[in-house]
Amino acid sequence: MKNNYLLALLSAFLLWLGWPPIPYSSPLLFIGFVPLLIAVENIIRSETLQRKGRKVFLTAGLTAVVWNTASIYWVYNSISAVMPPFAAVVISLIPFCLGAALMALAFRLYGQLRGKTNILLSLFGLMGFWISYEFLHESWDLAFPWMTLGNGFASFHQLIQWYDITGVYGGTIWIWLVNILVFTLYLNGKGLYPIKRKIVPIASLATILLVPSAYSLLRYFNYEEHQNPAQIVVVQPNIDPYIKFNLSPEEQLNTLFALSNSVAKPNTEFFIWPETALSQNGDFDEENFRETYSYQRILKFLDQYKNGNVLSGIESYQLYNYAKTPTAREIAPNVYQDNFNAATLIDYSSKLQFYHKSKLVPGVEQMPFGAAMNFLKPLFKAFGGTTGGYGKQAEPSVFYAQSGIGAAPVICYESIWGNYVSQYVKKGAQFIAIITNDGWWGNTSGKDQHLQYAKLRAIENRRWVARSANTGISGFINQRGDIVQQTKWWQPAALNQEINLNEEITFYTQAGDIAAYLGLVLAMGGLVILIVVRRKKELI
Secondary structure, eight states, X not given: OHHHHHHHHHXXXXXXXXXXXXXXXXXXXXXXTHHHHHHHHHHHHXXXXXXXXXXXXXXXXXXXXXXXXXXXXXXXXXXXXXXXXXXXXXXXXXXXXXXXXXXXXXXXXXXXXXXXXXXXXXXXXHHHHHHHHHHHTTTSTTOOGGGOGGGGXXXXXXXXXXXXXXXXHHHXXXXXXXXXXXXXXXXXXXXXXXXXXXXXXXXHHHHHHHHHHHHHHHHHHHOOOOOOEXXXXXXXXXXXXXXXXXXXXXHHHHHHHHHHHHHOOTTOOEEEOOTTOBOOTTOEEGGGGGGSHHHHHHHHHGGGOTTOEEEEEEEEEEXXXXXXXXXXXXXXXTEEEEEEEEEEEEOSXXXXXXXXXXXXXXXTTBOTTGGGGGGGHHHHHHTTOOSSOOOOOSSOOOEEOTTOOEEEEEEGGGGGOHHHHXXXXXXXXSEEEEEEOGGXXXXXXXXXXXXXXXXXXXXXXXXXXXXXXXXXXXXXXXXXXXXXXXXXXXXXXXXXXXXXXOOOOOHHHHHOSHHHHHHHHHHHXXXXXXXXSOOOSSOO
16 A cells, blocks of 8 residues: 555656656656556555545545646645635645546546456546546636646657647647556566567557657758748736736836837837736726727827737726626626726727637636635635626637737636637637736746746647736747747846748647547547446456
C-alpha cells in the first residue's frame, strides 16, 4: 500500500516537472503516468474486488490532487487577497480537487475495465475516459480546461507544430500513447504481459515518438509566413488591479496614451490595451459611450494615427425595458441592466464595435448552474464577482478596422479554449489580440502558463498573437509559436511589432477538436464493455 502511494507521488512529481512554464521539460509527460499505472496494476492484482475500486480512485486521486495543486497553486493567491485565509482555502479546493476527482474517476473506470477485458483494450479505454474528462471540463458550467494534457507541450512548441491539424487533444493522445507503450514494456519485463515479438511495441514506441517530432521540427524550421505586414502596439500600463478602481479615468488614460505614443509609428494600425483598461465607477453605458470623456480623449489621441484603431478592454453595460437575458437585473421599475467584461474597437469613424466576453470564470464572472447555486452568491461576490453574473454573447465576433483587417478580441480566460479561438479565425480574424489582467495572481507561474498557452493558439490557427496584459506578461507570438517580444512582470511598458496577417485556414481551424471525438468514441466503447461483458476470471 505504502509503495503504491509513493508511486502515485512520483507520477505527480514527473507530471508537475513536465508542465509549463518549465522550459523543454515537456517530454517528462511521456512517462508521467507510468508509476501511477504500475501502482494501479498492483492494486488490481492484489486486492479483493470490493476494495479495488476505492483504492484505485484514492491512489489516482493522490496523483491528481498533488499535480493539480502544485501546478495551479496561484489560484489561492488571487482568492486570499480578498477573502479570509480559511474561506480562501475552501474556495481554492474547487479548482484543486474538482478536476482531480474527474481524473481519478477515469482511472476508477479503467480499474473496472481491467477486470472485464485485456490490458491493452483497458488502457485505450483509460485514454478515452481521460479525454472525456477533459472534454467535459471545458464544456460545463464549472469549466476549467487549464490542465488539459495537451497544454503541457506549450513550453516546447517546436515539437507540436502539428497542432494546426489536431489541436491540444492531439497532444493528449500522443502523451497517452507513449505512456501506454512504456507501461506495457515494463509489464513485459516483469513477465506480467507476455509479448511474443518484443520488436513490435519497441518499434511502435519509436515511431510514435519520432515521427510526430520529426515532422514538427521540419515544419518548424521550414515554415514561412506570407508577407502581409501590419504595425501593432501592445500596452502594459501596470496598474495594480487592487487599486485600479481608485484611479480616475483621466489618470488611467494618460498612462495608456503616454505608453502608446512612446513606441508608435505614424502607420500603426492597432493599439492593444488590456482587459478593463477602460473603466470607471458605474461602468460605461454602451449606448451612450460616444458622449463620454474617455471616448472623446481616445478620438483626440487617434488624430496622430489616421489608420489607427484602439482595441481595448472595457467594463460596460446595456439597459433594457424587460429581462432580455438571464443575467439582466432589475435596477428600477421596468429597467434592467446587463453588465459585461467586454472589448471595444474605436477608430476615427463613427463606427463603434463591442464584444462581450463569453467564456466566463465560474463563480467570479458567472454563477455556475444558475438558480441551483444561488446559496453561494455571497461567497463569489466576496471574490470580486457580481451577484447576478456578467452577461455574455453566444459566440465570438471579429473586430474589423477601416482598412479591412480582422482582429480576434480574446479576453483573458478565453485564450485557453482552442476551439473557441478558432471560431474567430473562421469568421475572418487575421491576427489574435489577447487582452488580460493577470495581476490578480501575483508573481506566480500562473501568468507564465497563461502566456505559454497563447503559443498554442498561434500554432493551431497560424496567426500572430498580440498580447496586452495589464501587469505582464505582454508580448508578440509569431505563427510558429515563438515569443518574438515580451515585457517584464510588473513594469509599465509598450511594444511595437510588425506582424504578418494571415488569411489561410488550417485544418484544425476548419475541423475543430475532432481528436476529442476519437477519445469519446473510445470511452463509449469502454462503457459498453463495462455494461455487457462478464468479468474475466484471470487478468491478462
